Structure formats: structure tokens, C-alpha cells
Amino acid sequence: LGDGGGGAEGTLRIGVLQPLTGDIQYYGQQSMWGFLSGLSYKLDQDPPSVEAAGQETIEGEDVTYELHIEDTQFDPNQAQDVATDLVEKEDVDVLFGTASSGSARQVIDTVTTAAEVPTVIGPAAAADITSNGEYCSDLVFRANENTAMDARSGGRYVAQETDVESVFIMAANYSFGKAVANNYKEVLEAEGIEIADIRYVERGYAEFEGLFDEAVDSGADAVIGGFTVATLPQFLSTGLQYDLRLFGGFATLISNRAVGGVLQRTLGEDFTAQDVRDAKLGPFTTRYHWNQYDNEINDWFVDKYSETYGTVPDLFTSGTFTAASSIVQAVEEEGSLDGDDIADGLKGMSVTDTPKGEGGYTYQEYNNQARSEMTIADPVPTSDEWADYWDATIMPGEPRARVSGEESTLPADHPDMKCDL
Amino acid sequence: MTGIEPALLAAGDAGPVVASLLSDLLDVGTLVGIVLGALSKAALYVLIAAGLSLIFGLMGVLNFAHGSFTMLGAYLGGAVMVVLVSSGTGPYARIALFFLAMAAVFGVMTAFGSAVEKRLIRPIYDRQPLFQILLTFGVVLVLDELVRIVVEVRGMQPRSDWQEALGTAPGFLQNTITVAGSTTRGLYMFEVLIGAMVVAVTWGFLTRTRYGLYIRAGSEDSEMAQALGIDIRKAFSVVFGVGSGLAAVAGVMLMWDPRFGASVPLSTDALLIAFVVVIIGGLGTFRGTVVAGLLVGLFDAVTTWLFHSAYVDFAGLPEMVMFLALVLVLIVKPQGLFGVEEVGGH
Amino acid sequence: MLLRTSGLTKRFGGLTAVDGVDFGIEEGELCSLIGPNGAGKTTFFNLLTGVLPVTEGRIEYRQDGEWVDLTDDDPHETALRGIHRSYQITNIFPTSTVLENVRIAAQAHGGTDAWKLHRNVAEFEEYEAEALDVLDRIGLASAADTDAQNLSHGQKRNLEVGIALAGDPDLLLLDEPTAGVSSDGIGQIVDLIEDVAADHSILLVEHNMDVVMGVSDRIAVLHQGSLIADGPPEEIRENEDVQEAYLGGYDPEGTARGDSEPVEGGAGA
Amino acid sequence: MAISDDRQSPDARSGDVTERPPAEEGEDPTSDVERGGEASADDAATAERSLRRTLSEHRVHAAVVVAMGLYPPLYQLLISTPLGAEFAVVLPPVRTMVAVLYVGLFAMSFDFISGYTGYLSFGHSLFYGTGAYLVVLAATGKLPGLSAGTPFMGLLLLGGILAALIALLVGTVSFRLTGVYFAMITLGFAEVAHVFIRNWDHVSPSPQDGANIGGDVGAFQIGVPGVDTLSVGIGRLVGDSYENLFGTGIEFNEAMVSFYAVGAVVLVSYFAMQRIVHSPFGRVMIAIRENEERARAIGYDTYRFKLVAFAISGFFAAVAGALFAGFRRSVGPSSTFDLFVTADALLAAIIGGFGTLAGALYGHLFHEFLGGILSTESHGLSRYLRENLPPDLLNAEVAGVPLLDVVNVLIDGRAELYLGLVFVLFVLYVPKGILGTIRDRIGGTAAEHLPGHVRKYFRDRR
Amino acid sequence: MLEVDDVHTYYGESHVLQGVSLSVEEGETVALIGRNGVGKTTTLRSILQLAPPREGSVRYRGEELVGLETHEVARKGLGWVPEERRVFSHLTVEENVEVATPAEADVGAALDRTYETFPALERFRDKEAGDLSGGQQQMLAIARGLVGENDLLLVDEPSEGLAPQIVQAVVDALREVGRETTMLLVEQNFPMAMDLADRFYLLDHGEVVASGDTEDVSRDDELIRRYLSA
Numbered sequence A: 001l002g003d004g005g006g007g008a009e010g011t012l013r014i015g016v017l018q019p020l021t022g023d024i025q026y027y028g029q030q031s032m033w034g035f036l037s038g039l040s041y042k043l044d045q046d047p048p049s050v051e052a053a054g055q056e057t058i059e060g061e062d063v064t065y066e067l068h069i070e071d072t073q074f075d076p077n078q079a080q081d082v083a084t085d086l087v088e089k090e091d092v093d094v095l096f097g098t099a100s101s102g103s104a105r106q107v108i109d110t111v112t113t114a115a116e117v118p119t120v121i122g123p124a125a126a127a128d129i130t131s132n133g134e135y136c137s138d139l140v141f142r143a144n145e146n147t148a149m150d151a152r153s154g155g156r157y158v159a160q161e162t163d164v165e166s167v168f169i170m171a172a173n174y175s176f177g178k179a180v181a182n183n184y185k186e187v188l189e190a191e192g193i194e195i196a197d198i199r200y201v202e203r204g205y206a207e208f209e210g211l212f213d214e215a216v217d218s219g220a221d222a223v224i225g226g227f228t229v230a231t232l233p234q235f236l237s238t239g240l241q242y243d244l245r246l247f248g249g250f251a252t253l254i255s256n257r258a259v260g261g262v263l264q265r266t267l268g269e270d271f272t273a274q275d276v277r278d279a280k281l282g283p284f285t286t287r288y289h290w291n292q293y294d295n296e297i298n299d300w301f302v303d304k305y306s307e308t309y310g311t312v313p314d315l316f317t318s319g320t321f322t323a324a325s326s327i328v329q330a331v332e333e334e335g336s337l338d339g340d341d342i343a344d345g346l347k348g349m350s351v352t353d354t355p356k357g358e359g360g361y362t363y364q365e366y367n368n369q370a371r372s373e374m375t376i377a378d379p380v381p382t383s384d385e386w387a388d389y390w391d392a393t394i395m396p397g398e399p400r401a402r403v404s405g406e407e408s409t410l411p412a413d414h415p416d417m418k419c420d421l
Numbered sequence B: 001m002t003g004i005e006p007a008l009l010a011a012g013d014a015g016p017v018v019a020s021l022l023s024d025l026l027d028v029g030t031l032v033g034i035v036l037g038a039l040s041k042a043a044l045y046v047l048i049a050a051g052l053s054l055i056f057g058l059m060g061v062l063n064f065a066h067g068s069f070t071m072l073g074a075y076l077g078g079a080v081m082v083v084l085v086s087s088g089t090g091p092y093a094r095i096a097l098f099f100l101a102m103a104a105v106f107g108v109m110t111a112f113g114s115a116v117e118k119r120l121i122r123p124i125y126d127r128q129p130l131f132q133i134l135l136t137f138g139v140v141l142v143l144d145e146l147v148r149i150v151v152e153v154r155g156m157q158p159r160s161d162w163q164e165a166l167g168t169a170p171g172f173l174q175n176t177i178t179v180a181g182s183t184t185r186g187l188y189m190f191e192v193l194i195g196a197m198v199v200a201v202t203w204g205f206l207t208r209t210r211y212g213l214y215i216r217a218g219s220e221d222s223e224m225a226q227a228l229g230i231d232i233r234k235a236f237s238v239v240f241g242v243g244s245g246l247a248a249v250a251g252v253m254l255m256w257d258p259r260f261g262a263s264v265p266l267s268t269d270a271l272l273i274a275f276v277v278v279i280i281g282g283l284g285t286f287r288g289t290v291v292a293g294l295l296v297g298l299f300d301a302v303t304t305w306l307f308h309s310a311y312v313d314f315a316g317l318p319e320m321v322m323f324l325a326l327v328l329v330l331i332v333k334p335q336g337l338f339g340v341e342e343v344g345g346h
Numbered sequence C: 001m002l003l004r005t006s007g008l009t010k011r012f013g014g015l016t017a018v019d020g021v022d023f024g025i026e027e028g029e030l031c032s033l034i035g036p037n038g039a040g041k042t043t044f045f046n047l048l049t050g051v052l053p054v055t056e057g058r059i060e061y062r063q064d065g066e067w068v069d070l071t072d073d074d075p076h077e078t079a080l081r082g083i084h085r086s087y088q089i090t091n092i093f094p095t096s097t098v099l100e101n102v103r104i105a106a107q108a109h110g111g112t113d114a115w116k117l118h119r120n121v122a123e124f125e126e127y128e129a130e131a132l133d134v135l136d137r138i139g140l141a142s143a144a145d146t147d148a149q150n151l152s153h154g155q156k157r158n159l160e161v162g163i164a165l166a167g168d169p170d171l172l173l174l175d176e177p178t179a180g181v182s183s184d185g186i187g188q189i190v191d192l193i194e195d196v197a198a199d200h201s202i203l204l205v206e207h208n209m210d211v212v213m214g215v216s217d218r219i220a221v222l223h224q225g226s227l228i229a230d231g232p233p234e235e236i237r238e239n240e241d242v243q244e245a246y247l248g249g250y251d252p253e254g255t256a257r258g259d260s261e262p263v264e265g266g267a268g269a
Numbered sequence D: 001m002a003i004s005d006d007r008q009s010p011d012a013r014s015g016d017v018t019e020r021p022p023a024e025e026g027e028d029p030t031s032d033v034e035r036g037g038e039a040s041a042d043d044a045a046t047a048e049r050s051l052r053r054t055l056s057e058h059r060v061h062a063a064v065v066v067a068m069g070l071y072p073p074l075y076q077l078l079i080s081t082p083l084g085a086e087f088a089v090v091l092p093p094v095r096t097m098v099a100v101l102y103v104g105l106f107a108m109s110f111d112f113i114s115g116y117t118g119y120l121s122f123g124h125s126l127f128y129g130t131g132a133y134l135v136v137l138a139a140t141g142k143l144p145g146l147s148a149g150t151p152f153m154g155l156l157l158l159g160g161i162l163a164a165l166i167a168l169l170v171g172t173v174s175f176r177l178t179g180v181y182f183a184m185i186t187l188g189f190a191e192v193a194h195v196f197i198r199n200w201d202h203v204s205p206s207p208q209d210g211a212n213i214g215g216d217v218g219a220f221q222i223g224v225p226g227v228d229t230l231s232v233g234i235g236r237l238v239g240d241s242y243e244n245l246f247g248t249g250i251e252f253n254e255a256m257v258s259f260y261a262v263g264a265v266v267l268v269s270y271f272a273m274q275r276i277v278h279s280p281f282g283r284v285m286i287a288i289r290e291n292e293e294r295a296r297a298i299g300y301d302t303y304r305f306k307l308v309a310f311a312i313s314g315f316f317a318a319v320a321g322a323l324f325a326g327f328r329r330s331v332g333p334s335s336t337f338d339l340f341v342t343a344d345a346l347l348a349a350i351i352g353g354f355g356t357l358a359g360a361l362y363g364h365l366f367h368e369f370l371g372g373i374l375s376t377e378s379h380g381l382s383r384y385l386r387e388n389l390p391p392d393l394l395n396a397e398v399a400g401v402p403l404l405d406v407v408n409v410l411i412d413g414r415a416e417l418y419l420g421l422v423f424v425l426f427v428l429y430v431p432k433g434i435l436g437t438i439r440d441r442i443g444g445t446a447a448e449h450l451p452g453h454v455r456k457y458f459r460d461r462r
Numbered sequence E: 001m002l003e004v005d006d007v008h009t010y011y012g013e014s015h016v017l018q019g020v021s022l023s024v025e026e027g028e029t030v031a032l033i034g035r036n037g038v039g040k041t042t043t044l045r046s047i048l049q050l051a052p053p054r055e056g057s058v059r060y061r062g063e064e065l066v067g068l069e070t071h072e073v074a075r076k077g078l079g080w081v082p083e084e085r086r087v088f089s090h091l092t093v094e095e096n097v098e099v100a101t102p103a104e105a106d107v108g109a110a111l112d113r114t115y116e117t118f119p120a121l122e123r124f125r126d127k128e129a130g131d132l133s134g135g136q137q138q139m140l141a142i143a144r145g146l147v148g149e150n151d152l153l154l155v156d157e158p159s160e161g162l163a164p165q166i167v168q169a170v171v172d173a174l175r176e177v178g179r180e181t182t183m184l185l186v187e188q189n190f191p192m193a194m195d196l197a198d199r200f201y202l203l204d205h206g207e208v209v210a211s212g213d214t215e216d217v218s219r220d221d222e223l224i225r226r227y228l229s230a
Ligand SMILES: Nc1ncnc2c1ncn2[C@@H]1O[C@H](COP(=O)(O)OP(=O)(O)OP(=O)(O)O)[C@@H](O)[C@H]1O
Pocket: C149, C150, C151, C152, C153, C154, C155, C180, C182, D003, E011, E012, E014, E016, E034, E035, E036, E037, E038, E039, E040, E041, E042, E043, E083
């Protein structure tokens, strides 16, 4: 572990932008907690317990890390406002955050490029933030996994390891859903799987009967749902009544809770792992869940995190842990607190300390997206071991497969990779 | 702009597309499906709009809090169900509990509606109609935020419908059933039943009591009505209460319906639906509301089918069609389908 | 002739409110239109002013020596041609001041003045002056700054006439201007009508026979939508049809109704 | 007449003294002399009188403008005092004041049509959105025929004209309706546009999230197009800023510069609308509100008046939207075409005073003031309490719940709740809104009557 | 039966009734006369508590009315025929009559009585009252007052807008009513008022300035001349 300085002395001001109030504050909190854990791990301290916006200082030996935490309320406009405030008033050196891709894009366009502040995006997952020329830039980094990585690992696995031949894609009609759909389509087609059709629906859509009928008519044998928690329950509760395989990505506790509720409703209160398999639900890709990795850093992380925050580290935390870890690493390696130097340091960096193991994440030179391993797992009923720290009836089971970072991410020469730094 | 123009996905010229559309449409299964869809939607729309139609039609008060009452009804109904239903409760017991919840919620929300009328709306009857709109709009802000606080603090349902409440619906209603070759849910047919019931009850209230007459008179000229010995305040309270209760009853139904579900945004969704239906039907006519509900339900079912069967690749279509229908009806019939001139001074 | 109708008809569903009326009014004439309740008098006004669409027939108006067809004109067009009316059921701008009620009516006749977005109303003093003048004539000058809705019923009736007077009409249609006005006020209104009639044409609907007989040059009688008589007052008074259809109990000597007689100014019914 | 003069409300006329501008009080000896002179001298005197009158009528306006103008430096000053943290909680920051200006303008445009003609334009966001999207689409080169470099002032004008045209179209069908039907059909139009813009892929890859203007596009200039010295760039990060302007030692940051620039446009727009409201045309608008049937009967083609008023209102709504987009450089369906955007204008207009025009701005100021205090941001009350209350107090329990949780749950970001409450109270007890009530108290518009009252107040004191 | 004692009524700040006192005995018909705007209508509204007096008392059969709600006053047997007609314009003629009929009374009988008094209305039974001619509306307004089974009827300018024949019908109807019902009548048609009423009160500037028996009023009466014909 380093001392957090590496020759540099002084204070590094980091602006943290996450949704910390409202019904989705858990997204922001886990992202922030992951970040705090990463920072604490690097500086050899226990993670502080923080819930709301405010200032938080973590003292390294030579460098003080001053976190200016602001609440985005899951609203792009609010994100823009507070990001601008942080740059203008607090003079932050680095920005970190936003949980929604819409907010991320708005901050990148209106703040990052306008004020030239290096920005580490996380956990916003839309692939195009680091693959579309409009948004990707020398100042924009992302440690967190993205939707393309979900698709490239999960899609390939399903294509190769199951008997699925034709897939019908349903997705939410906005950035997240579109990214999921495009990425799966591309991966699956490359693997020789037929795409029966892609249909986008409004967030919160619930009339899936017609669409599933349509999927059956079109001869599909599996359906991918590109939805977040707002639509997932409706999608699943209808889909489970059809003889179609449903797969996609594992999400956060909130979604697991919702999906667990649907499963209890359809399969009975005490459903078993076999019931889930029979219902043809899964397998799902996971970007990170606490039980998918076995290494010292992850052990420390799961321990300290559960102790401090009362729950196991969730989907977004590994990426945000890594974001913090990489910033400290850049400061140490560059020996500087200057934003530009930190950006230089992050470029192409292989991040040493990550929950996915040492060197688990590497920022790709061509688009500043960190690549990392992904796993494929089945949903299983939550085991007693985790019941206290994972408040949902399902959780990811033992990994069925691991997909390396190289395989999961969009390569530089891919036609969809429109970022060339 | 693929999303917008009703992008006809089938290749080739329009001719074959139209032909295949027609042949698809004339399929018996499809038609049955559309009719079932239309009926179930219509039932919900009428259910949602009935309370607004009553209050608006009789009193001329455009109750912006209508949707919030529906939303409250959904949560209260859900709460009753979640508390009373255990995993062992059988399907018929659940239906019975559902009616119990409906009755309880109707009672509570009728009382609440009357209280709102007495405390807040009564003092401003003699002002322009705008002020009642504004007042109820303020009530929306407060109610929605209060519910949001409770939902957040209790961590009930971030960004989704209230799953626990949805889960209390008996299995046979949740499952899809096949009717003449098209799939639907048992629940949707149940909704048609409830919708018909509410229409009948409202109709009875309007024609079997003198309240309808009293209120129509009172909303035109409350001084005169009072001078004729009518306790117009009480009549207003009763009607506003009953209208609020009906709004909440719709909410109880919606709490089981995965297309809606108990959630804070239900407040706005229900309000807009109720507005559109009541306005298309024409103010002051409950008959108009029922017909408009059927009409919008049919529009909705057809466009949903068009979307599902990939003739139109535009998910916003049903929503857009609802407002397009509003605009078109008003252009053709400036007072709605059955409307008379505007009601009363309130 | 200033205005003429031919075969003017208005039907409301099955009810024929105005039935093939051929009627004309001369320039400078004061003609009264009488008839029982529901005879179609107000409807006739509504047709002349374009408030209601005509079912059949034509309305023509003499303007600058030419006959123009008014049949399909909108209310604002007839008003701008110089045909103004007062309403039987008070129809004013309730929360504007009494002065503004009349001023806005005067302003309507200022050509494009109403479209002058960039100038302050205060710069158009002529309308205010005209309005004050009208208020003087209808006896409401002292109430100029009162909100119109706060007037008493009789005062509102006077304001109703005032609004119609503004903008110097060529033809003034008055619908029961004295209804609800107290005896002294009636005298004032009669004076006003006679004053206006000196250089304007007036078509007057009234149930107050003393007023009608006293001021009219000519009287037309409407019954169930049709014109049943048309002539000078003396002739109408004697006309049997009219007696039967309308005047019924009217007795100019004022003795028909017991012991009291009309007081000065003509309050007898 | 039956009513004798002494029965008239005594103060209705006594206002005369204060009503009459001082220029007419005969203080000007030259004007009497010149009255008989030749026409041109007379004209000059009239012109001078009318100028004086204008000036005196606008004294309150001037005072408000000066107060607003002084706000940014004053704000800077106050938050640097020892009580700075407290001031920061209460006072809206300058960047919020910019929003007050453009949303205020939008609310005024709403009041212009709805408050004066009585037609509730529930779809007003349509025009705001038109102006906003036009700016962003033009700046990102997505509008054919408009180069990315089109001057901002041009875009303001274009957006306004486009919205006015849309208003004419919408109005042509909608003004055959009245009351609630009118409100609903305009809402219908706006919702159709809302669904459209949410799905229009041309806007951005993710139209649901709207579109932004990247940092590579320079700041939008407000001023005289083409004359650099008479133009300033707006926007918080990209706009112009001046250190030590004119050697005053005061620093004008980007938000302040934007505040003045946006303020100038809003001011001009306000005066334009204010003029119209006080013109003969404006009186016709009021007559339509009061009794449209009678307005028609006395000779006004009300349909045309309504259409033109609607177009004017749409024009300024779009200008407001364009200012919004120009300052924030990002637009989204929910911040432009949404029903709740119209609702904001409605709130502002009611709180400020319906049918008072300027009131809408104050109404929105009040809204932002409340929202600022209850905001989750660093200047919010909850943050202040968390940081300044002693920890044991924060952990002390109120009815079994730690105070900290109470703060987090009931204060942090709960502006809606309190705004709703305040709004209900306003509707019940201050129906005429802030400005309307003031006008009632002083018996006329503030511009005309306030100076008189102030003078009288001081005279009485002496 | 009705005792109005020193009533002061205000509209906002304007002091409209400045101490009106009058009384109506059982079975009497009393006329309230005066020029426009003197407060006649306001007096009726004050009795009905539509414009509650700020001072003074209104007693009906010995009971205080001030402080009651209007509908309570009405249910004690006070009926009102307002000026300006005030029919419910979106209700049909029959519905207008039905609204005015007490809950326990027979609507059919009320309608019969209406058409008997005003045959002209029968044709329009299903027409919205707002579409009636002005005079027809006035008839309906009077009918509404007659069917209410009231003991005391407050009638405000019943003859306004009526053709002479109908005025006669109204006079007859009111006289008929006057036999069994007590009546307080406001009427601009001076002869008619004198004809119907037993006694009169003359109002000016919100005060009663004269009163007496209608028998004694002659056309030369100085007082009447001064206050009615200016
Ligand atoms: N709602 C009101 N607000 C304020 N002032 C009013 C209101 N109604 C009437 N007034 C005033 O009160 C006074 C008395 O009015 P009232 O209606 O009682 O007169 P009235 O004797 O019935 O006259 P009329 O014969 O014209 O009907 C008038 O001066 C009138 O202007």
C-alpha cells in the first residue's frame, strides 16, 4: 500500500456527484461507499460512514484528499449545477461520478470539456460514453463496467453454452436500454445467433403479453430484457409465463429484490434454484458482486464495507473503488496534484488495487474505459450466509464462467468503437 | 428519426403492408384480442375518470388532486392487502379481502375528500374557477411529497411499482389466460367487472338521489340554491367526498394491475388519463365519460396492437394517440362528444 | 331606409322564434318593437347583430348610400357598422370600472387604435372624454371608479345603455332599457332616448307602454315570431289584434289596475 | 341619480393627487409660456412632458432594476461577512437569480395570455421548449439552413418567431374553445410535442435525456451581434468574466455577467409586454377576460385579438426558453416541454399575482428562494444544520427519531412539500398574489402609485 | 311575524343599510319602495342572511335569524323571488321547479301549479331555462317562489320585463298568494306595488324615511314625489 503521496504534497480536491436523496439514493450511496472504500484502502484506513452530501477529508501521509460530495438527485440538470459549482467555487481538481448516463453526458458536455477538469465517470454504464466520439475525450475516464461489457460477456456465453438460436430483444427506450440492445445484437449476430426483433418500450411499460406473443410468433427461443428496476418486474412477471429463456444482466440489490418478489409470486414463496432453472431464467452477467471474487483485497472490501455500511458491496462498488484507487495511484505515480497530470497518469494505467484482484482493471489507451473481468452466474435463492447483508430473496450463484477483460470490452478496431484517443 | 415516423417495418411499398395489416387485423384471434384489450383499458379509464367526472360535471371544480387521491387509494388499498394477506391466503379469500379493502378505502377517502372540501375548497367557491384548480394543485404537491417521504423512508419500492401489493393478487388473476386464441390476464377481465360496477353505482347516485340536481343548481348559483332551502355546503361535501372515494377505488384496482401499480408517478398518470377521458366525453355528462373511456380504450388497444405486431415502431404511440384524440375531438366538437356548455360558476 | 329584413326567420329546433319578418327602419326614426314575452324580440335583436346565425331570410343595411348584406356578419362587424345594442339581461364587464366599461366600448370605434400595441391608453384621451360624457348622460358619472359588479341592479341597467351609446351608433337597439329602473330613473332614460333619437335611429324593445307610447314614431308588434302590426302609436293602440295579443290589461288612463295611477315619468305597466 | 356623492367610496378619487405625474402639476413654468407658441415648440414641450411622465411613471421600475442590479455584488459582500454562512442559506445565489430571470420571463409570458385574457394556456411549455431546442439544435448544427455559428441574438429572435407561428397555428383551432376546454386542448398539443421530442432521434442519440452543447462550442453572445465590445458571452463556465472591471475592484464572474446580460433581455421583453398590456390592445385583452361576448358585441373581433396576444405570449415564452438553453447549454424534455414546466409558470404567476405581469417574476423569485433554502446543495439549510449543529444535538432523539434523520427526511430536498403548503396558503389567503395585493393596498399599479405613497409617508412623518 | 330591527349591512367597507327597521305582520303584504341603489335588495338579502347584517337583528316568528345559514332561514319558511331572475340556466324548466320544491312535497303538484299560473311555460317544460326569453325566465323565477310552500315570501321586482298581460297575471297570482302567505314586496312599478300591498316602507340611502298605509298614498304625496321622482 502506498502513502497516497508519492512525492506530491498538499490537498487534492475531488468533486463527488451522486444521487444521495430521493428514491434511488441507494445507487448514489453504494457508489460513494465504494469510492470511499477504495480511497481508504489505498490510504490504509477504515472507510468513513457517510450518507449525505457534505465535505469529507481523508488524510494521507503527504496528500490530503478532500471530497466535496454533492447530491445530483438523479437529475441531469442538478448534476450539471452542482458539478459547475464544484468547479467554479470549490476549485476541484477531479470530478467523479453520476449514476445515470444522461447526467454523465450532460456533465461531460457542459462541465468537463468546458472547464477542462478530468472526470472519472461511474457508475453510469451506457457504453457510448467511452465509445462515441462526442463524449469520449482525454479528460473522461471510466473505471466502472459498461453495457457493452455486459453484452459481450453474457451474450457470448449464451450463444456458445446454451441451445438458444434466435433471440428477441426488448429494451427500455432510452440510453441504457438502447445500449444494451445494440451491444447484444452485435455480439449475438457475430456468434451466429439470429435476432428475431428488437422492440423498445417506454420506461415502466407493462403490456408485455403482446410483445411476448410476438416473440413466440417470430420463432425466438429466448428474450433479452434491457431494463432497469422500473420495468424489470413487469417484464419478468409476464415473461416467466412463457416458454422462453430470459437472460440479461444482474443488477443491484434493488432489482434483485424486485425480481425476487416476482419469482416468489410466480414460483411460490420458497422457490429453489432448480425452480429458477426450470423457469428458464438466466444465466445473467454480473459486472461485480461480492461473492464472485476471491482475493485479499475483495475480502478486506467485503468485510469493511459490510461492517461500515451494513450491506455487502453491490454492483457498482467495485468500479467506484477502482476509480478512487486509480486516482491515488495516479497522484503517486505522477507525484503531482495537477488535474492534467492526473489525467496523464490515468491514461493506460493498470490499476493495482481493485476488488477484482491486483491489476484487475486497466484503462484502455484508446478510450479511457477500464477493462476488467466479468462473470456469468445463475440467480439462486439467497443463502443464509448472506441473508443479513443482502436483503433480497435472490442473489448471484457461483460463477458459471469468467470472461476476461480483453474479451468483454470493445476492441479498438471494432466498428462501434468511435473513440480514438 | 426512426423512432418517430410510424416506421412501417415491413419491407416494400405501402400496398403489401396495408394488405398484410388488414389480413392480420381481420384475424379472429387478433380481433378478439383487440376487443378484450379495449374493454379492459376502457374499464380502467372509466374507473379512473368516474370520480373526476362526478366532481367536475356537477360542481365544475376541476380537481387536480384527483390523481393523487387515486395514488393514495392505491397505497392504502395495498397496505390493507399487504397487512391482511399472508402466503397461505387462498384466492377467494384474497378477492374477499380486496373488496373489503375497496370498501375501507372508499370510506376513508370519502371522509378525506369531504375534509379537503370543507377546509380548503369551501372558502373559495365564490372565486374564479381557476382558484379551485390552483388549490387542488397545491394539494397535489403536498400529498405526493408526503407519500414520497413515506415510501422512501420505508424503502418500499425505488423506481418501480409496489411489488408487495402487486403480489397479493390471487394467482388466477395474475396468470395469462387464453380467450379465443388471444392471451390476456384474468385480472383484466376482473377489471371490466369492477368498472361496470362503478359505472352502475355512480349512475345510481346521479339518478336515484336529488344530489345531482341540487349540485348542478348550486354550482350555477349557490346563493339562489341556498335561498331555496338547499344545504348546498353539505351537498358539495358529499359529492366531493364521493368523487374522491371513487378516485381512490380506482387506485385500489390499479394497485393490482402491473400496468399501473401503486407508485408516486401514478398520481400524474391517472390525472392525465382522467382529464383526457372527461374532456373528450364532455363536461357535465357521465354518459360522455363512459363513452369516451370506451373510445380511448379502443384507440389504445389498436395502437398497442399495431406496436406489438411491429407495424409501428414507436413505443410512445398509445400515449401520443390519447392526446391526439383529445385534440382531434375538441377540434371537431369543441365541447366534447356529449358536452354542454361549461358548467356553473365554480 | 336604414335597415331592412326580408323573410327573416330563426328556428330553435322545432320552435320558430322569428318567423318570416319583413321589417324596415328609416333613418332618424324611433321605432318600438313590442310583443308578449317570448314573441321573439330579443331573438330578432340577436339576428340583427349577428349573435345568432340566421336560419332564413336576409338583413340589409344602408351604408354610405349602398345596401350591404348583414345576414352573415359577426357581432363585431355589425357593431363596427354602427349598429349597437343593449342587453335585456345585464351583460357588462364586471370587474372593470364603470368608466372603463364605457371607454372600452368607445375605443372599439377608433379604427386601428385598438391595435396600437406600443402606445399607452392614456394617450388616447378622446375615448375617456367620450366615456365620461356618456356617464354624465346616464347619470353614473359619480360612480365612474366603482367596479361595475358593485352597482345596484338599476344602476347596472343604466350602464348597459351607456355601453351601447358609446362610439356614436347610427342605429341603436335597446332591449328593455327601463326594466328594473325606478320611476325617476325612467324619466331620465326617456329623456336620454329622446335626446339620442334626435339624430339617431333607434329600435326599442319595451314593456313599459307609457314609455313606448310616449316616445315612438312608429310601433311594430311581434307575436309568436310574426309581425302582426306596424304603424303609428295611435293606430297600434286601437288595433284589436294587438289588444288581444299583447296589451291585454293596458289602459293608458292607468285605471285598469285598481285605485292607483302612474306617477310622473310613467311607471304604469 | 339616486346615489348622492357622499355615498361614493371616498378614497376612489382622492388618489388623484398621487395618480397625476408631477410634470402635470404645473411645476414647469416654460410649458405654459410655450403653449401658445408655434407648433414645433409645442411638440417639443409635449415630447418633453411625455418623457418626464414616462420617467416618473417608471420610477418604481427603475428602483427594482437598480435593486436587482445591485444584488450580485451585494450577495458577494454579504456571504463574505461573519454571518456569511447564514446569508448563504437564505439568499439565492447569483446563478439561481439567472434562472429567476428567464423562468420569470416565461411566467410573465404565461401571465400575459392567461392573466390578461383569461385563457389558461396549459400547454405553454410548448413555446418555451421550442425556443430552447432551437438554440441547442442550431448550435450543434442540427438544423438545416442554420449554421452552427448563428449569432445568439438571431436565435432568440428566430425562436420567438417560430414559437409565435406555432402559437398562431395552435390558437387557430384552440380559440374556438373556451375555459377548461381551451386549457385542455393546449395541454394536448404540448403533450403531443412532448412525446415527439422525447423520441426524436435527431436531437441526440438519447432524446429522452435531451441534448447538450459541448465545451467546443463557444459561449453565446448577448449584445449587438457582430460588435464584440458590445456583446458578452453567457454561461457559467464558458461565459465572459471580468476581474476588476473599470477599476472598481469588484470581480464579475461568469454567473454575474450572465445575470446582467440575461437580465437585459428579460428587461426589454418585460417592457415590451408591459407596454402592450397598458396599450389599447391590452385593455381589449382585459375586456375579453371580463366578458368576451360583450367585447365582441361592442365591435372587437376577439378571435383575432386572442390570436395575436397568444402569438406575442408564445414569442416571449420562446425567448425565455432560448435564454435558458443559452445559459445552461443543455435541454431535456422534462425541463422544457413538460407539463410541470407550465406548472412552474402557473405557480409563479399565482404567487406573484395573476394578471399583474411583473408579479410572475417575483413569484418565481419566491419559489427559488424557498427551493434554495430547502435545497440539498452546499448552501441549503439541511447542509447548514448538519455542519453547524453540535453532534449531540443532531443525535438527540425527537419522538424516537434522531434529529439528523428528521433533517434529512423533512428538509433535505423537500422544497416541493413546503412549496405546496405555501402555495395552498397563498391561494386561500393571498389570492391576489404578492403584487396584486400590493396594488390593492395602494390603489393601483405600483409604478404609478408607490412613489406617491412613499412621498405621503415621509410627508406625514415630518 | 317578521321584525327587522336597526339593521346595518356592509358590502366590504361600504355601509349600505344604515339602520333599517321594519316589521311585517302575519297575512300582510308590505311593499318596500325606493329609488335604484337605496338598499331594497340588500334589505331582503339581509333578512335571508345572504348579506348578514353587521349590527341589528332580524326576528322571524320571534326567532333570531342573524347567525343562521341561508338554507336554514329558507327552511323556516322564507321564500325568495330574486331580482335579475336568477334561474338555473342549465337546468330545464321542470328541474328548476323541482329544485325549489321542498324534499317532502309533490313535484307533480308543484308543476301543475306553475303551469296554471303561467301557461306560457308549459310548452318549454324540457327546455333549459337559459334559453327562455327574459320574460319567461321571470315567470319561472316567480313560479319557483310560489311552489316553495313558504309562509313568508320576499319578492324582488317581479314585474320586471313582463308584458302587460303577464303583469296582470303576476298581480293576480301574487294577490292570490297574498291571501294565505305573508309577503314583503320590492317593486319599481309603483301603482302595482300600491295595489298589492297593505302597507309600505320607503327607503332612501339605506334608511327607512317613510312608511304608512298604501290607502293613504295619493299621487300628490310630497314625500313620495321627493323620494321617487326626484
Ligand atoms: N356586491 C356589492 N358590493 C358592493 N356594493 C354593492 C353590492 N351590491 C350592491 N351594492 C351597493 O349597495 C347599494 C344598495 O344596493 P341594492 O342592490 O340593495 O339597491 P336596490 O335598492 O335594490 O336598487 P335597485 O332598485 O337598483 O335594484 C348600491 O349603492 C349598490 O351600489
